[in-house]
Amino acid sequence: MAQIIDGKAIAAGLYEQMAAEVEKYAEQHGRRPGLYVIIVGEDPASLVYVRNKEIAAKKVGMVSEVIRMPESTTQEELLEVIARLNADDTVDGILVQLPVPRQIDKDAVIAAVAPEKDVDGFFGMKSGFTMKKGYVAPCTPRACIHLIKTTGTEIEGKHALVIGRGELVGKPVATLLLNENATVTIAHSRTRNLKEIALTADIIIAAVGKAHLVTGDMVKPGAVVIDVGINRNEEGKLCGDVDFATASERAGFITPVPGGVGPMTIAMLIRNTLDCYLARVNKR
Ligand code: GUN
Numbered sequence: 001m002a003q004i005i006d007g008k009a010i011a012a013g014l015y016e017q018m019a020a021e022v023e024k025y026a027e028q029h030g031r032r033p034g035l036y037v038i039i040v041g042e043d044p045a046s047l048v049y050v051r052n053k054e055i056a057a058k059k060v061g062m063v064s065e066v067i068r069m070p071e072s073t074t075q076e077e078l079l080e081v082i083a084r085l086n087a088d089d090t091v092d093g094i095l096v097q098l099p100v101p102r103q104i105d106k107d108a109v110i111a112a113v114a115p116e117k118d119v120d121g122f123f124g125m126k127s128g129f130t131m132k133k134g135y136v137a138p139c140t141p142r143a144c145i146h147l148i149k150t151t152g153t154e155i156e157g158k159h160a161l162v163i164g165r166g167e168l169v170g171k172p173v174a175t176l177l178l179n180e181n182a183t184v185t186i187a188h189s190r191t192r193n194l195k196e197i198a199l200t201a202d203i204i205i206a207a208v209g210k211a212h213l214v215t216g217d218m219v220k221p222g223a224v225v226i227d228v229g230i231n232r233n234e235e236g237k238l239c240g241d242v243d244f245a246t247a248s249e250r251a252g253f254i255t256p257v258p259g260g261v262g263p264m265t266i267a268m269l270i271r272n273t274l275d276c277y278l279a280r281v282n283k284r
Pocket of ligand 1: 095096097098099120139
């Protein structure tokens with residue numbers, strides 16, 4: 001029976017540690033880290049997400065504000081707000097909640113955020129399988145790596161299988177695993193023999209968005225299984241890409257959904273904000 005990786009408890013530990021760091025640095029540098037989240041429109045789920053980001057930032061003693069802009073906002077208006085935050089020395093992290101309304105070019109918006117304030121890690125992960133030095137990594141991929149490490153599993157030399165090749169999780173998490181010296185396989189919807197490949201993996205990261213994709217018979221005994229999926233099962237209950245009941249009988253460690261990667265993603269956003277703050281205050 002697998003040991004469950006408790007993302008909520010691990011995140012709570014990180015918040016506690018970061019709160020202590022914020023107090024120390026605020027004294028040292030005369031100001032607190034600042035995280036600014038921009039939301040355009042009124043998508044109810046997005047409104048909840050941005051509110052949670054603000055709450056998490058304030059919980060560790062950061063300055064944080066959600067900037068709410070109407071659905072009808074033009075690209076020019078949004079870029080103006082970003083430019084103002086870019087120029088504001090008390091702003092360390094800028095996050096534009098996605099998706100943005102149709103009239104706004106998402107890529108132009110992402111590109112407008114100052115690289116050293118890009119807490120989403122989009123800039124840091126911009127070119128192929130390379131992390132740009134001195135910039136933070138995307139939150140969810142970073143959360144996956146942190147969760148693997150908390151199990152005491154050494155990543156170096158291991159076979160890590162990433163299922164999913166999305167820009168937000170699959171590709172960046174494969175890059176981070178490569179940087180940790182894992183041997184990385186990226187599987188996707190066209191992959192043949194997924195089961196055979198999975199059975200040789202010491203680490204499985206499932207990031208597809210398909211319930212019950214990874215079943216117990218695909219898991220090498222003792223493997224670390226990280227489930228990034230967020231789906232609804234037949235009964236409408238929240239579930240991941242991994243069939244938890246069968247996979248947990250074979251895995252050594254496994255993340256639940258909910259309560260695994262989810263709570264860690266915002267914790268890593270706060271970590272990224274703290275890292276951006278530190279990079280900026282230490283540069284002067
Ligand atoms: N919307 C859903 N997930 C994300 C994310 O990680 N970053 C941003 N900026 N928007 C999102």
